[in-house]
Amino acid sequence: MGIKGFIKTSLVDWDGKVTSVIFLPNCNFRCPMCHNYGLILHPERYPDQDYEEIMNYLSENSDFLDGVVITGGEPTLHEGLERICKDVRNLGLKVKLDTNGYMPDKLLKLLEDDLVDYIAMDVKAPLREDIYSKLSGVKVDIERIKESIGIIKSSGIDYEFRTTVVPSLLKPEDVVEISKELSPARRFAIQQFVPENSMSKVLREIKPYDKKILEELARECKRYINEVILRA
Numbered sequence: 001m002g003i004k005g006f007i008k009t010s011l012v013d014w015d016g017k018v019t020s021v022i023f024l025p026n027c028n029f030r031c032p033m034c035h036n037y038g039l040i041l042h043p044e045r046y047p048d049q050d051y052e053e054i055m056n057y058l059s060e061n062s063d064f065l066d067g068v069v070i071t072g073g074e075p076t077l078h079e080g081l082e083r084i085c086k087d088v089r090n091l092g093l094k095v096k097l098d099t100n101g102y103m104p105d106k107l108l109k110l111l112e113d114d115l116v117d118y119i120a121m122d123v124k125a126p127l128r129e130d131i132y133s134k135l136s137g138v139k140v141d142i143e144r145i146k147e148s149i150g151i152i153k154s155s156g157i158d159y160e161f162r163t164t165v166v167p168s169l170l171k172p173e174d175v176v177e178i179s180k181e182l183s184p185a186r187r188f189a190i191q192q193f194v195p196e197n198s199m200s201k202v203l204r205e206i207k208p209y210d211k212k213i214l215e216e217l218a219r220e221c222k223r224y225i226n227e228v229i230l231r232a
Contacts, residue, residue: 004039004046006054014096017066020058027074028102030137032200033166033193039073059091067094076103085115101148111155119152119159126177135169153185162189167206172217179221188225190218192232
């Protein structure tokens, strides 16, 4: 199945839930702040995890676990994503999908087939192609991002949009602009930038924003989105 990583138990990847985490390789973005860039640039260096062993573990611990987080990389590029979702759901577990939102057709199909319970979509920047492409590391068709946002908001399932606030790439007012563009939305998570292990060596030397700045930023964003989460 090409699964490159598996965490048996996590308390931090889905708020309020005990989960396992599946890591899938490859991505259509090259975000300079990415921490999982090894899965993107050199997936061949990571051995494939045994799919049956993973499913057996999930089955044996289905009473203990709430669900499974599928992350990457970008999961929607993976040909086996639908099967993974189906197999997890057949065990009575919920599925959370992490995505960059660049494959709206794939997202729509997953939702139409009722294969996901929660979507966390990274919104890299205000919805303008120039700045979004800079944060994504590739030239972006912003209409695809907007389409995914609309699909998720109208899906009827639980979701969040989330933005990692990277000094030198995003100003606080950029994050407020994102919240305005997403409004109305169910949930917006503002994430503190962690410089260590960033894909960009330059960003590894950047000091994150002070927590007080992010707290004020969260208060400002609540003018546009009721539930704003600060992960700092």
